[in-house]
Structures are given as structure tokens and as C-alpha cells.
Amino acid sequence: MDRRTFVKGSAAVVGAATLPRTPAQAQAAPDKIRFGYAITQSGPLGPGADSTTVSNYKLWNKLVNDAGGIMLKKFGKKVPIEMVAYDDQGKPDELLKLTERLIQQDKVDMVLSPYATHMNLAQAPIINKYEYPVIMTTATTNKTYELGPRWPYAFWNIAQPREASQPLSKAIADLKKQGKIKGRVAAIYPSVEYGVENNEAFLEAAKKDGLEVVFNKSYAFGASDLQPLIREVMATNPDAFLAFSYPPDTFMLTEQAQILGFNPQFMYVAIGGVFPQYKDKFGNKVNGILVYGPSDPKAPGMDEYAKAHRDLFKQEYEPGGVNVYAALQLTQQAIETVGEIDRKKIRDVIANTTFKTLWGEIKYVKQLNANPWAVGQWQNGELTVIYPADKAGAKPLLFPKPAWS
Amino acid sequence: MLELLRRNWGISALTALGAGLLALVPLFGSNYVLSLFIVLYANVALATAWAFFSGATRYISLATAAFFGVGIYTLAILHVYVSIPLAVVGAAIVGFLVALVVGLSTLRLRGVYFVVFTFGLTELVHQVLNWWEIKINKTVSRYIFTDVSNVNIYETLLAVTLITIVGSWYVSQIRLGFALRAIGEDETVARHTGVNTTRVKILCFALSASVMALVGAVLALRYPYIDASIAFNNTWSFQVLIAALLGGAGRAWGPAMGAVPLVLLSEYLAGSFPHHFSIALGLCFVVIVYFLPGGITRLIERFLHSLKAARAGMGGHG
């Protein structure tokens, strides 16, 4: 990490948030804006954090500085950014400590989100205590609606369980109404927070939409064989199959469904379904599979983004990470709107502005992204965005899913 | 106890002075410093508690995470119904009781069988608890919202850590401690010398577990959210074992000698080389084994010994 000394200019800017306002002319422009994050680099969550989040932090850092930095209009100049990064080892205690280190020792100007729901939740009280606005890019829980008011500085960027599940339930209900399917749904989920909460949210929606859930079971996260479970699912003869799965199981159950010739007309897998590696492994068999947390590859700016990503990392970007990049873009826009590092003002701008980003328009209502991309689908070997259907760029659903070839 | 204090007044006074100074840290330390100390204390207390049983008896346990997690869960469940201090104490009691049951069934296993069993235990508790939460509560998440300040957590953990170290030292001076060491040296001899080995092992295993649960419960006051994978994160088990072995598990203050540098090293590496943390940590272990056998404790003792010898030598000539 770059550890160049931190000169007093930016300390003055930090002070500006709390000290009585002195004439602007008296303040020198900071020579850097410092962003800090503590994120999991070692342990089981390290890989996910790397591909979804850290890569985007690095890419954004490079692109912003290539463009001269972030415009601080109060000083009338662009200021380059600098990143301070720590490894939290996947432990909440480490994250808490390192976040305080970022804020109190390193005196960073802004804090960026850690990885995974529980880590974001662990960090939320601290960033609120110190009033650092953070856009949480990998946190999803049914509690969001209660937690929002508790933590005014925390913003929730991705589709929460309800937003992610309701469109699925509605889509199946519509297909049923059109007489295309009977509406027999089977849903499975791993025994982790994400799986359980999405499943619960889906059951709630399915009940409202009058769907018949013929099978609903959880499996052990980390299981080495899902074939018996898929057999059980097949025995109930569902026409829609949903798995609120995690990456390793997403891969495994897709392969085992093919081996068993399980061909539901409507099939959804959750995390990992958008990975480039998923497509690499299964080729065109991915067509018709619905996936969680996509991004629109046709959105304006995506070509440049994809190229820059390829140039820097020598591999394809992860569509599930585009929301992270979008969060960074809108943070930059908010800072530029305010024109200085005044975190209270930045927070208010984030809370009240509609931003144009790579991930489409983002507008927070009660700190919750009002209309995030929730469900995508592989069509013709490409990832597309499907739901929310009313969002600009959304493609129509491909139905039925083609049988495995 | 008083007799022991009188005989070791120098070190007792030093400990009391050190504890007093540490207790004052919140007056001038930033929140970051408090957090760093909290992590330090947690590691020291866990490593000391681990070594109290496993170091002395050489029953290498990987169940630290299990009892730590039991503490977290007990707090998460109890804090809704009773006051926080009561919930924390409750966690220690539950940890003690769980360890009693576990100890009854497992402490006849030895060597690597015991190691792997305790590892399996952590996983089993994790899986079964997860299953229970999903089946009964329809969620795996629990939220802990308290208004306990960092300073309170700091002082509590400081007290827990001191009590653990002093307690561990005290036990090493009484019959129970001798019995524990004898079990580690040769369990058959201990048994035939009149030591009720089963009772000693289970009691000490449970005491050690209750400290682990206690630490888990206190740390959990800082987590707004927990689930089984956080509570039963088995990296705790490994980290604690490494710290104790690095420091030297044969002395009450040994594990602290290992835990403190490890935490500080990881704090340094976390910032300087986040990507190379694991490589550096790994090389550290290798270096320790080849160049620091017996841990830091032995290094210090050898140094003190040679110092004493030098002084005695001078005295002899003078």
C-alpha cells in the first residue's frame, strides 16, 4: 500500500465538517482524497470479495486518477484519490477495529463497503457513529426495512430479498394466468442467511400470488452432492424451479440437473449464476436460466468498463460487481455536487439525488435503492436484465427455458 | 491464596500496577486503540484458557470456536430477556455445562483422535444449530442491539483476561494444577498416584470452556448481527492454538506472549501487505518451529536463566 505522508491540507478538510466555517479562501485544496476499506482477503469469503468488490475498487481508483481525480469545485481543481486497504480476515472484530483505524488513525475521507451481509451489518453502527456515508454493495436481508432508519448513513444498493423474489413469484403467476404453466413451484436453498431469507421472502410472495409450492427444502451449504435433492424435486414434477443458491452449489446443481435430465420450464439460480465462469463451464446450456443480481451489458459505458477491466486484470468483469462500480460512480458524483469533503452534505446528496450509473438509474428511498436490477437471464449466450421489467434496458423473459441440449 | 500472594509479592505488585495502567487506557486512547486492545484481550484470554487445559494436559482441542460460539449464541438469545451482565454470566455457565457434557464423552480419546473429534464437534454444533434455527425460527440471523459502550467492553474484557491469567497461574500452584500437569506428563501414573483424572480433566475442560464462552459473549456485544457461521468460525480455534504454542503453553503468561505479537503482526500486515498476509503468517510458523522451539516463553526463560547465571557467577568471584 502506498503510505505517503498525509499532509495537513486534507486534515483541514476533515475538520471542515465539524469546525466553525472559516472563509473558503483560507483553506488550501487537499492534495488527495483518501478512501479506506477493510475487506476480506483471506478465508472462505476472500474469493468473492476479490472478484465482486476489490477489483472494482482498484479499477475505479485507476480510472479516476487517469482522469485527473475528483473535481472539488470549492477549490476549483481536480484532486486525485488514494486507497487505504486492510484485510479483515472475515472476522467482525477485525472489521470493527480496522474501520476505526481507518477513521481515527488514517483519517480517511470516505469509507467504502466491506464484503458480505454480516460484515456490512457489523460495520453499520460505527460508520453511523462517525457519520461516514457508506453504500453497502453486498448486503441483503429481510431486516433492511427496520434497519434503515436506525442507520441514516448506510445505503443499501442491491436487491433485497423481497425485491429479488417478488418479480420471480409474479412472473410465475403471470405465466400461470396465461395458461403456460400450472404454477407448481419447487424451491431449494442453502442453510445460509442469504438462502433462508430469500426463500422466506419468496414463500411470502408466492402465497400472495396464489402459487402452489410443491417442494421447499434447505440443504447443507458445502454439500458435495445435490443429486438426491434434485431427484426429490423432480419427483414433485414442478414447472418452476428456484434455487436461492451460493456459488459452489449454483455450479453443482446446474450440472446435476443436466445429468438427471431435469428440465424445468422456468429455472432460477442465485449467486454465481452471473459469473463469467458459469458461462465458461456450461456454454450455451446456460440459455434461459434466470439469475440473481445481474447488470445490463448493453448499458451506456459498459463497453469501456469491460475493456478497462480486461486491460487491468486480464479477465472478464463479474456482472454482479457492476453495482459496486456504480456505487463508486455515484459517490464521486455526490462529492462533486457538494464540491468538498463534507460528509453530512455528501450523505444528503446521496439520499436525495437520482444518479445515472453503469448499473442504470439509482435513487435511494429511505436509503434503499428503489429499483435495483434483481433478476437477469442468459439469452443467446449473453447475460441480459429482465426484472424489474419497467426499468430502462429490461428485456422480455425468454420462456420456456430451452431443454438441455 | 494470600500465602501465594505473599510469596510472589513482586510479580503480584507488578501485575496489579500493569492492570491499573491498562484500566486507564480508555481515558486517553482513541476508539481504534480500544478496539485493538479488545481484540488483543480476546486473543490473550482465549489462548490462556486454551493452554490452561490443552497446554497442561496435551489434549489438543480445536473446540475453541465451539465454546466461543456457544457464548455468542447464549448472549444473543438471553439479552432479549435478561440484563446484559446476567446474559454474559449466563453464557459462561452454559459454556461450562456444554463442556461438562462434551468432556464426559470425549476425554477418553487421546492424541490426534481428540484433535479431530473436537474439530468435528465445532462443525456438528454449527450444523445442528443452523438446522434448528431454520426449522424453528425460519431464519439464521439474530440481531444484537445493545448500548454497551466500547469502554465497558474494554474494561470487562480486561478483567476477564486478567482473571484468566491470574486464575490459570493460581491453579498451577495448587493441587488441581499439579494434577493437570501430571495428566499431561503421564496419565496412567497420575491415575495410580491417586489423581481422579476424569474429574480433573472434565472440571478444567469446562472451566476453560466457560472462559471461551465468556469472551464470545462479551465480543458479541459489538456485533449487531450474528449467525452460526460467524459464531462458529473455526479460524478462532486455529489462531488460538497457534498463539498458545508460539508463546509457550507451559506457563500461565506464555499464551499472552504468543497472542500479543501475533495480533500486532496481523495488524501490521493487514495494512501493509493485505494480499500477502497468509504467506507471511505461514512463514512465521515455519520460522518459529525451527528457530524458536518451545515458544517465546522458553526464549525468555533461557535469557533470564543466563542472566541469573551470569550474576551468580559474578557473585561467586566477588
Add this chain to the structure above:
Amino acid sequence: MILFEVFLGGLLLGGMYGLIALGLNLQYGVARILNLSYGEFFMGGAFTAFFTIMLWKLNPLLSLFVSLPIAFVINWLIYQYLMIPLVRRAADQDALDADVVLVTFGLFFVFQGLALVNWSGDLRGYSFLSSPVHLVGATVAFNRLFAFLAACALAFALFLVLRYTRFGTALRAMTIDPVAASLVGIDVRKFSALAFAAGGALAAASGMLVSTFISFSSTIGVEYTLKALIVVILAGVGRVTGTLAAGLVLGVVESVGGYLVDPQLTIAINFGLFMLVLLLRPTGLFTRA
């Protein structure tokens, strides 16, 4: 009918468990080194196979020509230069175990760190032999069946080597009593180094085979080390040929139990069985009392 297929799936899964544990039992049972970096060679084997098919578009089986020798040599070096000094200075097996656990745990961190830096932490997977095979009315994946057959073949080959060659006789003698073995003129150090190296090569082979049907990343190693260790303990330390049998028991109980009770409990059943055996028969299923 489903139950039969579940049983069959359990057998295949058990074959995988046996496969990943074979090498560890050579290392721990024969060479007496509990190698916690074992899974890193499993991971290395998987990555070599992945690159072979995805980058060079070759049959992943060919990767064995690369990964086996490399794993063999690295493990031999580890034994020769890192373990022998520890064996020399250890007062007893307990003391040796403590040192070995620390060093190999350190190696695990180093290897995993190197993999993370060079190959990133991304999840990897590829398709190889992922077609259905129909066996007496049940369907299984060809790649899982293939790994199962390979496990059987390897176990059988090991059995033959241990039974009918001088090398094997020496290894068996060492398993039973290393001191006595050295007294009758067996070069225990040399044979231990070879057994240790062969164990590492087996880890790489099992990594290659398992990667055909399970996705993996740089951090997968430790999980498989622990899985393998459980099978080894279940089989009985040093019972190399019992390893496969223990794996099969574990796999079948896990699959059938998960199916009959609750799929969420597969891992719990796995550990529950293991712990039960440990309590009732602490020296393993396949040892003489």
C-alpha cells in the same frame, strides 16, 4: 428406486472421500507426518487440470503428467528438508505432532497465499465427462463414476504394492512399528520420504479427478485436508486399504441419511457418524481390536 439411486450416489461420493484420503493415509499412517498442507496439493491438481482444459484446450487427464511429478517432488523435498530435522529432534510422537502441525499449517498458509496471489480467488469449474450414465435404472454422472473407478483402481494398486512388493512390505512394517522396522534393516527415512511424496502425488491426482465435478478456488485446500483426515481416522491410521472402505461408508450414510432425514443435515450426519465411530471404536473401523 430413488433410494437405490441415492445409495449409488452415496457410493460414488464415498469413492471420492476415499480417493482424497488415500494419499493422506500414506503420509500420516506410513510416514507419520500429519500434513495439514495436504489439501493444497489437491488444489494444485485441480488448477493444473483447469488450465489444461480451459487455456490449452487439452484433455484434463493430461495434466496428471505435470501435476503428479511436481507434487511428488515438492512433497519429497518437504519431507527431506523440513520434516527430517523435526523427526530427529522429537522426543515422542506427541512432540513431533505438535511441531509438524505448526510447520505444515504454515506451509498451508504459504501455498494458499501463493495460489491467491497468482491465480486469484475466483471460483473455477469446467465440464468434463459431464454426461449421464445409466446403471440398472439409476442415473449417475460419468465424471463421478470415473473418479470412483479411479479411486478403486488406485486403492487396489496400492493394495498390490503393499502386499506383494519389497517396498510395500517395508511400508507395512513401518506402519506397525517404525523402530522395529529400522532394526531389521529397513531405511525408514528413505521409505518414509517416498511414501510421503507418493501421498502428495495422490493428493494432486485426487484434486484433478474431483475437479471434474466440483467447482473450486484457491482456498479449497483446507476443507479437503480436513475431509481426508476424517476418512483416515475413520479407517484407522495406517490402514491404507481400509481408507476406501471408510470413505464408502461415509458417503453412503451421508447420502442415504440426508435423503431420509433432511438434506440440510448431510454434513451433520457426516460428522455425527465420524464422532460416533470415534467414541465407540477410537482406533478406526478397519483395525483389529
Add this chain to the structure above:
Amino acid sequence: MSGPGDILLSIRGLQKAFGGLVAVRDLSFDIPQGKILGLIGPNGSGKTTVLNLVTAEFAPDRGTILFKDRDIVGAKSFEVCRMRIARTFQLVRVLPHMTTRENVMLGRMFGSAPTVPAHAAKEADALLDRVGLKPRAGMFASQLTYIDQKRLELARALAAHPELLLLDEWLAGLNPTELKIGIDLVRQIGREGITIVMIEHVMEAIRALCHRVVVMNAGERIAEGTPDSVLSDPQVIQAYLGGSDAAA
């Protein structure tokens, strides 16, 4: 309370098998208080198993072990020790990383009259003095020579304040000078009223010390009597010569 001449330990119909091998078969003998009994026989004849049965290392398949008229079968090893039965081990077993003094303290602290460490240390020093280990009190037991480790084992057993002392080849492996000192030490212990059962191959010691001798072969008692009568018994001589391992 037992007095001199009363039967202290009485073994009746003792039997123990390991798998198919019967290690001790229908064994009976008595030991009067204050006497020294020799237990001899070729290697593998079940002598050590008898000690292990008395000290509850193993549970017998059949039979009774009466100690001061009380059946102690079913008691745990530590309880047997607290009833004032102490033992040494065939292959010397000291606690290697504890000091010589601590080894003996352990016996004192957990034997029949448990006491606190400070008090135990004083008594340990007295016992160490008695077996000639006082100068090595602060050394680790692992640093002691073989003979000193044997002495230490004896001191540790004595520290438990035994009424019955079980010695398992305690005199084996000593040179002639050491042997003489050892024999004197055992004799002196016997004179203090401690009843002794000693497994021994050193016939010189058996003759010098034992009031009675029980001879075992293949788990069974084949002879019993005074040392002189037993050692001239042709059956005994046959058993020794026929055994794989001749007597020392």
C-alpha cells in the same frame, strides 16, 4: 484395623483374559500384613497383569481382591491409591517435565492423605533424602539417570503413605553396588511395617527380602512357599528354563 500378622490382601479366584489369551487364571494367594511377598515367573506369565488388576488398571473377569477384608474390585485406580496401595511400573515411568521434587509431591498430594503443595514439598524433600535424591530435587525427572528414576518412582510411591506397596521389577537393571543399596532400602521399608509385593527376576533379592514367594506360569500359580523351597522346586526350574526368557 489390621495388625501385624493379619491378612492384608487376599486374592481369590482371579481371572483375566485379553481376547483369547488368558493372562491370569483362577489365581489365589494371601499376603499377611508387614510381610514381603515375591511374585516370580517367566516373562509373560501374568505377573504384571496381577498388579494391574489390583490397582484397577484392568477390571478382572472373575474373582475377588480383598484389601483389609474389603472387596476392592470395581474401585477406580485413584481410589485404590487412596486406600493406601501404591505401585511402581515395570518400565520406569516418571513425569519427565516435572522436577524430581514435584514428582514426589504429586504422590503426597493425591495419595491417601491429600495435602497442600507447600506441606507436600517438605515431605517430598524428606523422602528424596531417604532414597538419596536430595541433591537432584530441582532437576527435571527426564534428566535423571535410570537408577535415579527408579529411586524417584519409589519415593513417589512412598509419598502416597501406602500400607501395601507393589514393586514391578524395581531392582531390574541395577549394577551390583546399586542392587545392594536397593535391597537395603526395600528391607528398611518393609521393617517400617509396609507390606510389599514385589515382582522380581533378581533371585538374589528374592532370597534376601521375601518371606514368601508365589510362582506363576502361563497365568497360573504353580508354586508357593519360602524362597528356598520354591526356588528348588523342579516344576519352577522347568518353567523358567522352558520359558523363552531365562531368569536373570
